[in-house]
Amino acid sequence: MKSSIIALSLLLISLAAVPEAEAQTPAPKQSEPIALTGGTIHTISGDVIENGTILFEDGVITAIGTNVNLPSGTREEDVSGKHIYPGLIDSWNQMGITEIGAVPMTTDVNEQGPVNPNVKVERAFNPESRWIGVGRSAGVLTSVTSPGGGLVSGQSAAMMMDGWAWDEMTLKSGVGMIVNWPNPNNDDNYTDAIDMLRSTFADARSYMHARMAMENGGPRHDFDTRWEAMIPVFQGERPVVVSANEVRQIQDAIIWAEEEEVELIILGGRDSHMVADHLRSKEIPVIITEVLTSPNRSWEGYDARYALPAKLHEAGVKFAIAGGSSAAYVNRLPYEAGAAAAYGLSIEHAVKALTLYPAKILGLRDRIGALEEGMDATLLITDGNPIEYATQVEQVYVQGRKSDMMDMHRQFYEKYREKVDQRQAER
Secondary structure, three states: OOOHHHHHHHHHHHHHHOHHHOOOOOOOOOOOOEEEEEEEEEOOOOOEEEEEEEEEEOOEEEEEEOOOOOOOOOEEEEOOOOEEEEOEEEEEEOOOOEOOOOOHHHEOOEOOOOEOOOOEHHHHOOOOOHHHHHHHHOOEEEEEEOOEOOOEEEEOEEEEOOOOOHHHHEEEOOOOEEEEOOOOOOHHHHHHHHHHHHHHHHHHHHHHHHHHHHHOOOOOOOOOHHHHOOHHHHOOOOOEEEEEOOHHHHHHHHHHHHHHOOOEEEEEOOOHHHHHHHHHHHOOOEEEEOOOOOOOOOOOOOOOOOOHHHHHHHHOOOEEEEOOOOHHHHHHHHHHHHHHHHOOOOHHHHHHOOOHHHHHHOOOOOOOOOOOOOOEOOEEEEOOOOOOOOOOEEEEEEOOEEOOOOOHHHHHHHHHHHHHHHHHHHO
16 A cells, blocks of 8 residues: 555654654463463353353463363463453454554555555554554454545455564455445436446456456456455455445445345445345345444434444344544444443443454454354453443453553553652652
């Protein structure tokens, strides 16, 4: 993506100039079996286990329950009175590709041109971003970072919130193909943009057929990275994540996806409750963005966005909750689900909307989203429910790696806590 090397260089210079706000040092890989004992384990996919034990080795959960046999050399950590949850998943944001909104060179979200399906966002991911530690300390341990701009923005990637470089932080590449559905308020441009989208997919499909024919002995066809990236979409291996909020956008996107025979996920979905029956019948999930925001229309109630998750759940629509795209505010993700719980969604489903549900929707269920044997040891230890404002996240593990729980916010807190202590001592 454009200017990634320059942006990273400037960012490193700025971080060096402000040592008290450095990015957190990544944790080393798990070197010995670890058992968390005595805590309340919220598996999310199954029953809550009181006074349980969870054992993980080489970053993978190997046993969970109340009678777990621990192998020789296991390091036991007593978490009695605490709660263990799977790591939270932010299913849409720009973590690692934007740092400071007012400094353009630290933002690498948009690629040149309207059609860029070959963009792999993880290649531009900045592992030094200060927002990674801030989000991790809030329990967000997986970020589905997504490109923006244009008509077809490129491919999102599930990024682990710990690591030295983008390649070791990538949990899954090509999670979804991001499409920004055109604005229907301008009829002429709207029609032209949809025609361009149809033409794009037609060209990509023709390319796929030509390449398949070449592999079967047909004439040679040049390799094209853009259209090559579309083949997994046509083969049902990669969903199309369409950013659509208004009723007309959502309905048109559904019709288009059926014509193209591609798997569809609605992103945003502000008006999705108005077509909930249609979404349910087509089994189309919605990634809800920005629950904590005001309504867009004067005639809507103040709680229109707060109550949206509950409405979709009641209608039987599959959904997940994401926050806004800003990396700086990823630590607010738990409160997005908390607001939904305050306006009709049960606490159980609010937590699932940040764990199990996005994992299922985005094809990550085999690795994260619940606490089960064979899944990644990506989890958090808290003193309460993670979506409650007063809850403290006391420790996190990312694939068994134990974070030191330091981040920019805590560094500033400790700095100015010292100031207060000094002033009190001087009195």
